[in-house]
Amino acid sequence: MFTNGSKYLIGVTGFSAVVLVLYIALVDGAVGGVVALSSIMLAVGLLAGLALFNRDGDVQVGDVAAPANAESVGSSLWPLVSTVGIVAMGIGLITHEIVFLLGLVGLVAGFVEWVIQGWSESASSDRRYNASVRGRLIHPLEFPVLAAVGAAVIVVPFSRIMLAISKTAGAIVFILVGCAVLAGGVVFALRPNLKKTVVIGLCAVGAVGVVAGGIAGASAGKRDQLVEANEEDHFAHKECGEEKSKYFDFNAEAKVSMRSNPTATIEFIGGKLQARELGLNAPRTRITIQKSANISVIFRNKTEGEHRLTLHYGEKEVQEGVVEELHTCTQMIEEGEEQILTFRIDKPSIASEKPYTFSVPGVDDQSIEVFVP
Amino acid sequence: MIRHSNKRNAVRMSKTVRRISAAAAGLSAVALLAGCAKNAPQDTWQPKGPNAQKIDDLQKPVFAIAGIVGIIVFAAIGYALFKFKDRGQPIPEQTHGKPVLEIGMTILPAVILAGIGIFTFQTIFDLAKTDDTEMVINVTGQQWWWEYDYPVQEQYGITDPIITSGQLVIPSGTKVLLRETSRDVIHSYWIPALNGKRDAVPGRVHTLRLEADEPGIYAGQCTEFCGLSHAVMRMETVALSKDDFAAWVKGQLSLAASPTEGSLAQEGESVFLNQCVRCHQVNGLKKADGSPAIAAPEDNVWSGAAPNLTHLMSRNTFAGASWNLLTKQCRKDVWEASSEEFGKRYLAGVTEECLNQTDLRRWLRNAPAMKPMYADPTKLEETGGKYRGMPNLGLSEDDIDKLVAYLATLK
Ligand SMILES: [Cu+2]
Numbered sequence: 001m002f003t004n005g006s007k008y009l010i011g012v013t014g015f016s017a018v019v020l021v022l023y024i025a026l027v028d029g030a031v032g033g034v035v036a037l038s039s040i041m042l043a044v045g046l047l048a049g050l051a052l053f054n055r056d057g058d059v060q061v062g063d064v065a066a067p068a069n070a071e072s073v074g075s076s077l078w079p080l081v082s083t084v085g086i087v088a089m090g091i092g093l094i095t096h097e098i099v100f101l102l103g104l105v106g107l108v109a110g111f112v113e114w115v116i117q118g119w120s121e122s123a124s125s126d127r128r129y130n131a132s133v134r135g136r137l138i139h140p141l142e143f144p145v146l147a148a149v150g151a152a153v154i155v156v157p158f159s160r161i162m163l164a165i166s167k168t169a170g171a172i173v174f175i176l177v178g179c180a181v182l183a184g185g186v187v188f189a190l191r192p193n194l195k196k197t198v199v200i201g202l203c204a205v206g207a208v209g210v211v212a213g214g215i216a217g218a219s220a221g222k223r224d225q226l227v228e229a230n231e232e233d234h235f236a237h238k239e240c241g242e243e244k245s246k247y248f249d250f251n252a253e254a255k256v257s258m259r260s261n262p263t264a265t266i267e268f269i270g271g272k273l274q275a276r277e278l279g280l281n282a283p284r285t286r287i288t289i290q291k292s293a294n295i296s297v298i299f300r301n302k303t304e305g306e307h308r309l310t311l312h313y314g315e316k317e318v319q320e321g322v323v324e325e326l327h328t329c330t331q332m333i334e335e336g337e338e339q340i341l342t343f344r345i346d347k348p349s350i351a352s353e354k355p356y357t358f359s360v361p362g363v364d365d366q367s368i369e370v371f372v373p
Numbered sequence: 374m375i376r377h378s379n380k381r382n383a384v385r386m387s388k389t390v391r392r393i394s395a396a397a398a399g400l401s402a403v404a405l406l407a408g409c410a411k412n413a414p415q416d417t418w419q420p421k422g423p424n425a426q427k428i429d430d431l432q433k434p435v436f437a438i439a440g441i442v443g444i445i446v447f448a449a450i451g452y453a454l455f456k457f458k459d460r461g462q463p464i465p466e467q468t469h470g471k472p473v474l475e476i477g478m479t480i481l482p483a484v485i486l487a488g489i490g491i492f493t494f495q496t497i498f499d500l501a502k503t504d505d506t507e508m509v510i511n512v513t514g515q516q517w518w519w520e521y522d523y524p525v526q527e528q529y530g531i532t533d534p535i536i537t538s539g540q541l542v543i544p545s546g547t548k549v550l551l552r553e554t555s556r557d558v559i560h561s562y563w564i565p566a567l568n569g570k571r572d573a574v575p576g577r578v579h580t581l582r583l584e585a586d587e588p589g590i591y592a593g594q595c596t597e598f599c600g601l602s603h604a605v606m607r608m609e610t611v612a613l614s615k616d617d618f619a620a621w622v623k624g625q626l627s628l629a630a631s632p633t634e635g636s637l638a639q640e641g642e643s644v645f646l647n648q649c650v651r652c653h654q655v656n657g658l659k660k661a662d663g664s665p666a667i668a669a670p671e672d673n674v675w676s677g678a679a680p681n682l683t684h685l686m687s688r689n690t691f692a693g694a695s696w697n698l699l700t701k702q703c704r705k706d707v708w709e710a711s712s713e714e715f716g717k718r719y720l721a722g723v724t725e726e727c728l729n730q731t732d733l734r735r736w737l738r739n740a741p742a743m744k745p746m747y748a749d750p751t752k753l754e755e756t757g758g759k760y761r762g763m764p765n766l767g768l769s770e771d772d773i774d775k776l777v778a779y780l781a782t783l784k
Pocket of ligand 1: 514515517559560561595596597598599603606
């Protein structure tokens, strides 16, 4: 199958690819070497392709393999794909990186397919045999790529749909799509003789539906809730005030499952805040906490209504002249619920004019002083 | 001819055997004698407090039982070896098993183990108790030293939290509960004379009971491999009588006073402000403008902490309790003092004539040369510019003189 010259050149290509990978992995920051090695690899790869295509330019081999009365070969799609790739690369250079990369992928894929097809078509005069030769070489590459593309075609549009519709609608859509797939599977299983065109048609309708939905979803944008939360930075910021926060307090945890020996348990009992430090049994209003260590406390709300525990631990100059108050808090929890608060305080108490405190927002006269030595 | 050489070989062989057995005997003698070493402060066989005593009370009978079982087993093997030695006798009749013996030999060890198990669990639960605590101390491990801080506990005169390092000071005869955590990797606190080990794990608080019967110093070391200088991450627990402890607390609560105007120590203070305060806190130290100097180890040290030096000279050792702040003789006076004398000597701290200048200077000159640390200024990329340990600050001998004079005032 492979002629001697092409074997040699393919070998050199592979070797230079390995060297390139090693070079990138081991020598960092040297761009010149990467350019040189990849140029070598590309050039040798091109030569390998040519040698493969024209069977080392050995006329005799070709003559024997393809006698004059051979069936003429079919037309090929791959030159077109390669050309589109090149054009896309050009467009990509002036528009967007993604277009360039897609073009590159198209070019490489088209070129490889083209070479393999050309090579296989001159293998013998039997078309069927030629196709099987091509398949043996290219299928292990084609199938995984096609499968990945197929999965992406389903996953990407579907995720766009789910982000666009509301949470309840999302659940319903999920159930409906699941049912539809199941129903389709049952039908195909019960009627194995169903016409191939019908099966393909149904699948195509499904695929088009998903893609169309995805496009619609992407253009509709994310649902308002997500957009708003993102804009107002709810994912990054805890809202530690007296008010219940729409996002931060959403779905508050009510029970502590990991009791990893917290340093203290802080209870809000009948409107009074008190702390019990591990090992010290009497309730206290001042606790000591190690500096620069991750510390956890449990907060239990034993007072009517919803409350949170907030820790204030000084200020920090985030920029020249911009001082930010440092605080963290639990979510708002109902009476009888509990939550863990984990924090780390980097400055000793003496660094701050105001004492560090635990408090319950909205309850002014109750606080626990936190001393950091 | 052949016979001859065989004989010679045999002679040589027996010589080798003899040598090997002599060496083995020598080694085991050394090992045995080491067991009798007098100066073995980390000996697990000498409990000095009720918690260690509990472990001892458990392990001694277990060792005894194990020893008896071992002797019986070896005796049985020896008996079988001699009794059934091949003397050319015919092979005895072969039987298949002996159910009574087999069942018995299964049940007997199970019963022994269950018995040991009951006592073991009882001891484990006893040692995990926290509800009889009389005093708590936070213990924080980091590469490669221990920090201790004492939450406010008025009954002991601790009206403000106390912070120290290396030497843990406790009142004797008091049930102390350590609350251990770590700032970087897992460490383990172990004072063999006072209790078993307990890991200090980042993000968790583990408790360890500690109680010493008598005043004295009890040595230990980190027992969880924690990196480069694990071997010199030591610690000492110092037990003082209740009165002495109260005196110690009083001393620790005071702030560092500024050295007298124009003294060498005062020049040392300004070197300290320039070079050291970015990592080391000295409570009471003021910047030139009169505002309190606040250390920022969280920006300079990987673990986020460096020893608080306010009362450096109240401890006997430094840098993970691995080097002495006391000269040899003074250290001996403290360590070997009777339990009545001990408190007074310990509370004297490091006086001028007792200060071990050699090691302290060596430390200031080039700390990583004394204690291997990841503190090479050219290799800080991985740690985001932070040192693991104390770097070599390239101080001049002049500055070191001043610093030593200043540090000596931190009593
Ligand atoms: Cu350690």
